[in-house]
Amino acid sequence: MASDKFWLACSVCGDYNYVTCKNKQNTQGKMKLMKYCPRDRKHTEHNETRLRD
Numbered sequence: 001m002a003s004d005k006f007w008l009a010c011s012v013c014g015d016y017n018y019v020t021c022k023n024k025q026n027t028q029g030k031m032k033l034m035k036y037c038p039r040d041r042k043h044t045e046h047n048e049t050r051l052r053d
Ligand SMILES: [Zn+2]
Pocket: 010, 011, 012, 013, 014, 015, 037, 038, 039, 040, 044
């Protein structure tokens, strides 16, 4: 079984900067996290984006 994979996409420039896996039990909609964006060179809001094959 493949685990659920999420990208954390920068809400400012749209880059997918981080990837993370989550258990389905913990999935409660999209989360927003403050993460460092190399393109913006600062911490920005990142939205979790689920990838589905
Ligand atoms: Zn960015």
